[in-house]
Amino acid sequence: MSALSSLPEPRWGFIGAGKMASALIRGMIRAGSVSPSAILASDPSPEARNALAADGVTTSPSNAEVALGSDVLVLAVKPQAMTEALAGLDGGGAGKLVISVAAGVPLARLGAGIGTGARLVRVMPNTPALVGEGASAYCLGPGVTEADEALVLRLLRSVGIARRVPESLMDAATGLCGSGPAFVYAAIEALSDGGVLVGLPRELATQLAAQTVLGAARMVLATGEHPGALKDQVASPGGTTIAGLHALERGAFRAALIGAVQAAALRSAELGQEAPGHGPSRA
Template sequence: MSAVETVRVGFIGCGRMATAIAQGLIRAGFVSESHVTGSDPSASMRDAFTNATGSPVVAENRVVVSGSDVIVLAVKPQHMASVLNEISGSVEARHLIVSVAAGVPLAMISAAFRAGTRVIRVMPNTPCLVGAGATAFARGPKATEADATLVERLFSTIGIAIEVPEPLLDAVTGLSGSGPAYVFQVIEALSDGGVRCGLPRNISTRLAAQTVLGAAKMVLDTGEHPGSLKDGVTSPGGTTIAGLHQLERGALRGTLMNAVEAATTRSQELGRAANPGK
């Protein structure tokens, strides 16, 4: 058994995201059920986590810390300060701290622990819940290349994981963090179009969703530029170019770019509000 497979992963917070990550780790064979633990003040959350993963849960955060090598902080941002204060004295040099709390900077997390503590901040998105997430992560100054590799492998069990510098995590929030909502709207609009042209709603929505899924898979699997793939579907004088012409008239591309920019700006604003003086 490799070192990766014997890593013990503890989750502080047993909500939907923590549960999805734990399920991915176990399903992929990254760890066994017995090497995952969780803690949460809510009995219903603890029960749901155990039912989904088969892993033990406790009510005491420090018990998770003592029995884990990697500690995943999966609590709401407003609860982070109190959790850090509670566990700071229990964290040792062997621990790797991984935070999935949106907007909580590495500096704040690192400051809660003794010097030299290894910390990595992660920005997953909701498709992680179905094993198709787009995750970005940034390491603190003490986190090593091996730590980054471990986190990449960990989050690759629920999608893809890419390392970026911490200042780019706001852009990640604007793109892949908020992006599923943009795509849901696109799917809904495509479905509406199908209904407008006579398709039953259930058929139209399934076709729209599968079309988006298939197009995305082609981009990822082929490595081709989206524009090149678009050209491959677009015959001279055909149906696709007629539709694309309407999208250009409606400024679809510019609108989506503006959405990413607006969400990125808002993420930066929220980060400043949560960390005044930064």
């Protein structure tokens, strides 16, 4: 473990400085849970490094330099880049808390590539973390301590909510919260299209559609009521809403969303089974 581990607050190292890493880093800074001076980040892209450097983060093109200088290591790379990223750590992950955000990459593969004594955690955040409204699932590997888990939650709760699951459910969580925002964006686009179809200007239709989805989601979280019960509260007998719900049922709307989550979860499982460095890999 780095000598820096004796400090009261750990130094966070991010391998990868893309959108998700930037969202997590800026979320922690915004929440006041870590200072920019305690964060290191590596990325081959000068543009990505410069963007974080402007926030006071120390950046480097070297994964090994960041790994060796940090206490907590966050692997924020695409699944297809994980093998190369692990090889570039030069042993810097050994004995440390290592958090991976790569879809489908199991703890066993991470452990084989990192080194002796690393305490491993898999997390699946999603893109709404960029605006502080993320939904993340995480699972813990052997040897992870309560203090380690507290650090994981510090990271994830700075950009939204986080729920712990067994590793066997990480692919399911990936299908739901990891890929789910894309399904919701498609629904918002379709609602906007519907508004345009019945005469609303596009900009207004999109704003109303997005706010309607946001408000409905907040109602589910704030009330704790089953979504079906909230739906029934809107659908009065013989009214406009039940007519619209009937149209959704004719179009197999619910079945399509269920199938989308299932397909994404299955693809996540496939990513975990593909040999490192082989085959197409996309989150």
